[in-house]
Structure formats: C-alpha cells, structure tokens
Amino acid sequence: MLHMTTSAAVAARVERQPREAAPFVKWAGGKGRLLSQLRPLLPSGAEHMRHVEPFVGGGALFFSRRPRRALLTDINPALVATYLAIRDDVRAVIEALRGLADHHSKESYYQIRERYNESRRVSGAKRAAMFIYLNKTCFNGLHRVNRKGEFNVPVGSYKNPRILNEDALHAASHALQGAQLECTPFDALLEKAKPGDFVYFDPPYEPVSQTASFTSYARNGFSQDDQRRLCDVYKALDRRGCKLMLSNSDVPFIRSLYCNFNIDTVAAPRAINCNAKKRGKVTEVLVRNY
Numbered sequence: 001m002l003h004m005t006t007s008a009a010v011a012a013r014v015e016r017q018p019r020e021a022a023p024f025v026k027w028a029g030g031k032g033r034l035l036s037q038l039r040p041l042l043p044s045g046a047e048h049m050r051h052v053e054p055f056v057g058g059g060a061l062f063f064s065r066r067p068r069r070a071l072l073t074d075i076n077p078a079l080v081a082t083y084l085a086i087r088d089d090v091r092a093v094i095e096a097l098r099g100l101a102d103h104h105s106k107e108s109y110y111q112i113r114e115r116y117n118e119s120r121r122v123s124g125a126k127r128a129a130m131f132i133y134l135n136k137t138c139f140n141g142l143h144r145v146n147r148k149g150e151f152n153v154p155v156g157s158y159k160n161p162r163i164l165n166e167d168a169l170h171a172a173s174h175a176l177q178g179a180q181l182e183c184t185p186f187d188a189l190l191e192k193a194k195p196g197d198f199v200y201f202d203p204p205y206e207p208v209s210q211t212a213s214f215t216s217y218a219r220n221g222f223s224q225d226d227q228r229r230l231c232d233v234y235k236a237l238d239r240r241g242c243k244l245m246l247s248n249s250d251v252p253f254i255r256s257l258y259c260n261f262n263i264d265t266v267a268a269p270r271a272i273n274c275n276a277k278k279r280g281k282v283t284e285v286l287v288r289n290y
C-alpha cells in the first residue's frame with residue numbers, strides 16, 4: 001500500500017481545493033447570476049462580521065464570500081442534512097455519489113428516487129449523495145415533495161449531466177468548515193442573531209402576478225402573512241444592531257412593507273422557470289438598513 005508523506009498529503013489536498021466555492025445544488029431562486037450586483041452592496045467591514053442566511057437554499061452569496069464564521073439555516077430538512085454531510089463527511093458523500101453517477105440512466109433515476117424516499121434512516125453521507133444525484137438529474141433542478149414529504153420530481157432530459165464534481169464538493173466542504181447549520185424557520189433568528197451580524201434574507205418571493213406564483217420551495221408555500229412576519233423579524237434585528245440585506249420581487253406590497261429602509265433595484269435573469277419562453281429579465285428589490 002502506498003502512503004503519502006504528510007507534506008504530499010497536504011499538497012494533494014490543497015491542489016484539490018479550487019479557490020472558488022459555488023453552490024453544489026441547483027436551487028430555485030439561486031443568486032449565482034446576481035452576485036456581481038449584490039457584492040458591491042454589502043456593508044463595509046462585512047469581512048469581519050458573522051454571515052447569517054436564514055433562507056440559505058443553494059447558498060450562492062455564502063459560497064462566493066466564504067466567510068470565516070456563518071450561521072446558515074433553511075426550513076428544508078433534506079437540504080440542511082446534505083450541507084451537514086458535505087461539511088463533515090465530504091469523502092463519503094463523494095464515494096457514494098460516484099457509485100450513483102456511474103450507473104445513471106432514466107431507469108436508475110426512478111430506482112434511486114424510490115430508495116431515497118424509503119430511506120429516511122440511511123447514513124447522512126449516502127442520503128446526501130442521493131439528494132445531490134436527484135438534484136443534478138431531475139427536471140429543471142426542482143425540489144418538490146408531496147404531502148407525505150416524498151420527493152416526486154420526474155427525471156430531466158439532460159444528455160450528459162455533470163453529477164459528480166469532486167473539486168466543487170471539496171471546495172464547498174472547505175467553505176463550510178466555519179458554518180453552523182440548522183433546520184429552522186426564519187423566525188428562529190430572533191433567538192440567534194447578534195448585534196454586528198450581517199444577515200442576508202432571500203425568502204421565497206412574493207409572486208409578481210397570480211400565475212407567476214412559485215412559492216412552494218419546501219412543504220409549505222410562503223404567504224403574505226409570512227412576508228409580514230418576515231418584515232417584523234427584519235425590524236427587530238434592525239433595532240438589535242444587525243446589518244441587513246433582503247431580496248424580494250419588485251411589487252408594491254413588498255415596497256410598502258419596507259418603505260422605511262433603503263430600497264435598490266437589481267435586474268435579475270430567472271434561471272428556473274418551467275416555461276422557457278418566460279425566462280426573461282425581471283426587476284427585484286434589495287432592501288438594506290445601512
């Protein structure tokens with residue numbers, strides 16, 4: 001058996017880690033294409049603050065910043081469990097994902113989906129690998145569950161999907177080492193946020209029109225009452241001395257909720273929309289308290 005010297009092992013690990021980290025899942029509402037507009041609007045001194053994201057999703061802003069300390073939360077338990085496995089056991093996730101990727105086909109997609117839905121008690125790394133496999137091969141990268149909490153998205157029609165990207169998973173794991181991860185609703189932040197934290201809120205958006213409604217990210221949709229409760233949390237954390245940034249759609253309801261704060265507009269290309277013809281540019285608001 002071949003043993004690497006310590007310095008060779010360190011060199012191999014460093015070589016494996018590209019400087020850039022990025023989301024390891026496709027996620028509805030992902031902020032990847034907005035980063036160049038969001039980053040200049042971060043508060044000054046953000047690099048010294050704890051980075052808090054209560055709707056972390058794919059975590060595009062978090063991964064682009066790679067802060068030393070972070071609190072990342074989301075209401076989706078399977079997503080948060082996958083983050084934990086990537087942070088704590090990335091090699092095991094990669095090994096399990098390699099096995100799934102090597103045998104990918106339409107038939108195996110449905111077998112894995114069934115196994116995933118039956119296997120709530122499978123080890124964290126194996127389940128995380130199934131979660132990533134399904135995310136990379138399902139229709140449009142959607143995450144949708146039925147009333148029983150079963151993932152029910154059909155297979156996508158990709159010719160040659162990139163299911164396993166080892167370097168990207170190592171980079172994500174590296175970025176997550178200083179992150180606390182929790183599966184909680186956004187209002188749990190009232191207990192957790194501290195003065196001086198930087199908090200980025202990226203909730204399910206208020207629909208621009210009724211037909212554009214796309215609010216069922218997890219099991220529950222996000223109602224106007226949720227938007228109002230979120231605004232109350234925003235105001236409470238403002239009084240506490242946190243630096244706050246929030247994305248939402250540019251509609252009068254959202255503008256009126258946050259009328260006492262600074263509102264900028266950003267142009268957002270929509271990456272996930274079931275109807276390809278509707279993938280155009282829309283405006284979003286960015287609400288800041290600084």
Ligand SMILES: C[S@@+](CC[C@H](N)C(=O)[O-])C[C@H]1O[C@@H](n2cnc3c(N)ncnc32)[C@H](O)[C@@H]1O
Binds near residue numbers: 055057073203
């Ligand atoms: C717009 S996505 C976040 C996108 C993310 N910023 C990215 O770059 O991928 C919204 C997220 O909010 C989560 N979510 C929905 N309702 C929630 C709630 N009540 N509390 C916390 N998270 C919630 C969803 O699971 C989803 O991951």
